[in-house]
Amino acid sequence: MPAGGGWAAMFPDEVWEHVFSFLAADGDRNAVSLVCRGWYHIERRSRRRIFVGNCYAIAPTVAVRRFPNVRVVSIKGKPHFADFNLVPSDWGGHADAWVAAMAEGWPLLEELHLKRMVVTDECLELLARSFKNFRVLALSFCEGVSTAGLAAIAANCRNLRELDLQETVVEENCVHWLSHFPESSTSLVNLSIASLEEDVNIAVLEHLVSRCTNLKTLKLNYAVPLDRLVNLLCRAPQLANLGTGRFTAEYRPELFSKLESAFASCKSMKSLSGICEAVPEYLPAIYPICDGLTSLNLCDAPVNGASLTKLVSRCKNLQRLWVMDVIEDDGLAAVASSCKLLQELRVFPCDPYGADPVSLTEHGLVTVSTGCPMLQSVLYFCRQMTNDALFAVARSSPNLTCFRLCIIDPHTPDYVTLEPLDAGFSAIVESCKDLRRLSVSGLLTNNVFRSIGASADCLEMLSIAFAGDSDAGLHYILSGCKSLRKLEIRDCPFGDKALLANAAKLETMRSLWMSSCFVSLGACRLLAQKMPLLNVEVMDEKKRGGSWDSQPDDCLVEKLYVYRTVAGQRSDTPPCVWTV
Amino acid sequence: MEVSVSDFDNLKATELRLGLPGIDAPEKPAPVSPRGSKRALLKANEECWPGTSKSLEADTSNQEAQPMAKAQVIGWPPIRSYRKNSFKARKAEVEAAGLFVKVSMDGAPYLRKIDLKVYKGYKELREALDNMFRCFSTGELSGMEGCNGSEYAITYEDKDGDWMLVGDVPWEMFISSCKRLRIMRRSEATGMPSSP
Numbered sequence: 001m002p003a004g005g006g007w008a009a010m011f012p013d014e015v016w017e018h019v020f021s022f023l024a025a026d027g028d029r030n031a032v033s034l035v036c037r038g039w040y041h042i043e044r045r046s047r048r049r050i051f052v053g054n055c056y057a058i059a060p061t062v063a064v065r066r067f068p069n070v071r072v073v074s075i076k077g078k079p080h081f082a083d084f085n086l087v088p089s090d091w092g093g094h095a096d097a098w099v100a101a102m103a104e105g106w107p108l109l110e111e112l113h114l115k116r117m118v119v120t121d122e123c124l125e126l127l128a129r130s131f132k133n134f135r136v137l138a139l140s141f142c143e144g145v146s147t148a149g150l151a152a153i154a155a156n157c158r159n160l161r162e163l164d165l166q167e168t169v170v171e172e173n174c175v176h177w178l179s180h181f182p183e184s185s186t187s188l189v190n191l192s193i194a195s196l197e198e199d200v201n202i203a204v205l206e207h208l209v210s211r212c213t214n215l216k217t218l219k220l221n222y223a224v225p226l227d228r229l230v231n232l233l234c235r236a237p238q239l240a241n242l243g244t245g246r247f248t249a250e251y252r253p254e255l256f257s258k259l260e261s262a263f264a265s266c267k268s269m270k271s272l273s274g275i276c277e278a279v280p281e282y283l284p285a286i287y288p289i290c291d292g293l294t295s296l297n298l299c300d301a302p303v304n305g306a307s308l309t310k311l312v313s314r315c316k317n318l319q320r321l322w323v324m325d326v327i328e329d330d331g332l333a334a335v336a337s338s339c340k341l342l343q344e345l346r347v348f349p350c351d352p353y354g355a356d357p358v359s360l361t362e363h364g365l366v367t368v369s370t371g372c373p374m375l376q377s378v379l380y381f382c383r384q385m386t387n388d389a390l391f392a393v394a395r396s397s398p399n400l401t402c403f404r405l406c407i408i409d410p411h412t413p414d415y416v417t418l419e420p421l422d423a424g425f426s427a428i429v430e431s432c433k434d435l436r437r438l439s440v441s442g443l444l445t446n447n448v449f450r451s452i453g454a455s456a457d458c459l460e461m462l463s464i465a466f467a468g469d470s471d472a473g474l475h476y477i478l479s480g481c482k483s484l485r486k487l488e489i490r491d492c493p494f495g496d497k498a499l500l501a502n503a504a505k506l507e508t509m510r511s512l513w514m515s516s517c518f519v520s521l522g523a524c525r526l527l528a529q530k531m532p533l534l535n536v537e538v539m540d541e542k543k544r545g546g547s548w549d550s551q552p553d554d555c556l557v558e559k560l561y562v563y564r565t566v567a568g569q570r571s572d573t574p575p576c577v578w579t580v
Numbered sequence: 581m582e583v584s585v586s587d588f589d590n591l592k593a594t595e596l597r598l599g600l601p602g603i604d605a606p607e608k609p610a611p612v613s614p615r616g617s618k619r620a621l622l623k624a625n626e627e628c629w630p631g632t633s634k635s636l637e638a639d640t641s642n643q644e645a646q647p648m649a650k651a652q653v654i655g656w657p658p659i660r661s662y663r664k665n666s667f668k669a670r671k672a673e674v675e676a677a678g679l680f681v682k683v684s685m686d687g688a689p690y691l692r693k694i695d696l697k698v699y700k701g702y703k704e705l706r707e708a709l710d711n712m713f714r715c716f717s718t719g720e721l722s723g724m725e726g727c728n729g730s731e732y733a734i735t736y737e738d739k740d741g742d743w744m745l746v747g748d749v750p751w752e753m754f755i756s757s758c759k760r761l762r763i764m765r766r767s768e769a770t771g772m773p774s775s776p
Contacts, residue, residue, distance in 0.1 A: 081655065083658070083660050084654075084655030084656070084658045084659075084660070085654060085655050086654065086655045167660070250682065250684075250760070251737075251741070280741065281741055348659060349657065349659065352657050352659060353652055381657060381659070406657055406658060408657050410653070410656070463658075465656070465658075490655070491653075
């Protein structure tokens with residue numbers, strides 16, 4: 001090797017770029033950029049995709065300057081707990097600054113993926129004007145846009161391939177936004193508008209679907225009735241991913257048979273969702289595509305368990321199943337015996353606050369775990385659990401990468417032994433060596449955190465609620481869990497000591513959320529002082545305009561969000577948030 | 581998979597030294613706060629620093645302090661509720677207001693809705709339907725009690741999806757299982773197919 005750093009010049013830049021183009025993972029490209037100055041520059045100029053896990057971790061202008069040739073960008077904003085209304089609604093996560101910087105520096109941008117961010121119509125209008133090659137707009141769990149903004153996108157993005165509004169709240173003030181797709185627009189591959197609550201002009205939609213012959217993904221909203229679904233399917237038999245609108249209507253034999261034939265003509269259908277408020281009479285119309293389905297989302301179909309079971313039993317190739325607990329243990333037993341390729345199971349509560357007894361227990365989970373050898377990802381809501389059941393899951397599914405268990409009543413112990421569920425969760429983390437995401441619930445002491453800290457080497461995201469006895473619990477987590485990136489905690493007796501003793505750990509993580517714990521303002525001040533690369537945000541929604549500076553050290557912080565950043569304090573904090 | 585926080589030019593060994601509390605910072609007194617017994621736990625916590633055995637009273641008083649049983653806690657259970665709420669609202673609307681069922685009549689251009697709870701028995705129901713659909717029929721509607729003169733039969737769809745002739749079961753049983761009514765021409769009624 002030539003001395004003095006000149007070895008990068010052994011080959012022209014283009015050669016290195018070509019070599020780097022084989023590195024798909026961001027981590028690998030980051031590593032490459034650290035080797036030497038030459039590689040740093042070659043790598044940054046050739047990077048085409050970036051992922052920003054926290055929109056405040058870096059200033060938009062800095063990101064745009066460092067990577068001038070990006071085509072695809074993903075940015076995440078609010079903390080995950082915003083999904084459950086724990087984050088103040090005006091907390092932030094604004095996309096404006098990002099879109100403005102991108103409009104300046106990335107004229108060739110093709111794809112924008114935003115999650116949990118506040119996007120405005122002005123952003124969308126700027127986007128539509130600035131990027132000639134814009135192809136993909138994916139807004140998931142976002143808010144702030146209206147259909148007027150969508151109209152701007154439809155009208156101006158000539159080559160738009162994907163418009164995906166998954167779970168994004170849209171203010172609906174422009175009824176005819178769909179009509180803004182010009183006649184010449186035939187490029188759509190994905191149109192996902194399930195989150196829109198109002199009617200869309202279905203005739204316009206039908207015409208759009210007809211002329212977009214490459215359309216592969218169509219997710220309709222509740223407003224599209226069953227008979228119009230038939231027309232849409234007939235115009236797009238090539239669809240691979242379908243989200244229906246409402247799946248309920250008065251039973252009419254001719255509608256049923258038209259629906260059934262429409263499904264039968266969709267030979268490429270792989271994924272099905274929507275099926276809102278399905279009535280049992282129409283479910284059999286889906287049977288023709290069951291064999292080919294790899295993904296089925298029945299979260300909006302609180303049909304009786306027997307009907308669900310009949311449907312799911314026909315889906316022999318299912319890899320992902322999202323369903324409500326009305327499927328009950330019996331239904332899950334059918335899943336376990338029919339869906340041998342199942343990788344991901346999510347079971348949601350149909351009536352989480354109600355007292356209606358549902359026969360979904362720990363047995364359903366165990367049956368699926370035992371029966372489905374490829375199971376990797378579980379999200380399970382239930383009302384009772386035992387350590388034995390968790391032992392069984394740990395034994396049968398050692399390849400789990402994601403295990404999220406939510407026992408609906410906090411502090412629920414093993415209902416047979418009345419012991420905490422420490423042993424069960426410990427078994428999970430000890431057996432599932434590749435576990436990357438874990439949510440714990442039920443009655444838990446510090447012991448479970450000792451196990452997690454010691455065994456969960458690959459764990460990247462951990463969610464804890466109503467668990468633990470003292471600071472030691474948090475200390476076990478922060479001093480262990482080598483790969484931890486995101487930690488979110490609510491209503492646990494964790495406080496200052498563990499936080500301050502593990503301050504350095506926080507800089508190796510993306511973020512920490514703690515709400516309704518025992519963290520004092522003084523500790524936050526200390527943490528912020530010691531760790532300049534962390535933003536320590538405290539929040540109290542009752543405090544509007546009052547000064548945080550004057551609050552005493554011993555006052556408890558209701559909500560705390562700590563994240564690493566190279567951008568310093570953000571300038572858009574609302575009154576209820578203070579960067580310490 | 582994130583943008584590298586420290587870029588090449590700033591790469592330096594960041595050695596962070598943070599001693600245990602008590603070295604750099606004064607030991608904090610247990611905070612006094614008006615939050616009730618939940619916060620009193622902090623005192624118990626101070627004795628529970630790593631290595632020592634956990635104190636059980638922390639756990640039980642935690643349970644007392646938070647009446648979790650059926651009180652709704654913000655953001656718990658952790659499900660996104662906005663769309664599920666609107667479904668529940670629709671469901672609640674439907675269930676709240678009496679036992680309304682749709683009534684269709686073969687040949688009529690539109691359907692009607694009636695509240696079954698309003699009627700005391702089959703006779704009243706028959707009369708009400710007669711009044712409602714008189715304009716569409718040439719004769720009386722009554723299709724029960726083997727009345728051969730009538731052109732129509734009144735049928736209903738039950739919980740299992742089967743179409744049944746009205747009048748066979750006790751009235752209470754009927755209204756609890758009836759989902760919708762259909763007044764069909766007698767000519768069709770005789771050859772009624774079983775539910776698909």
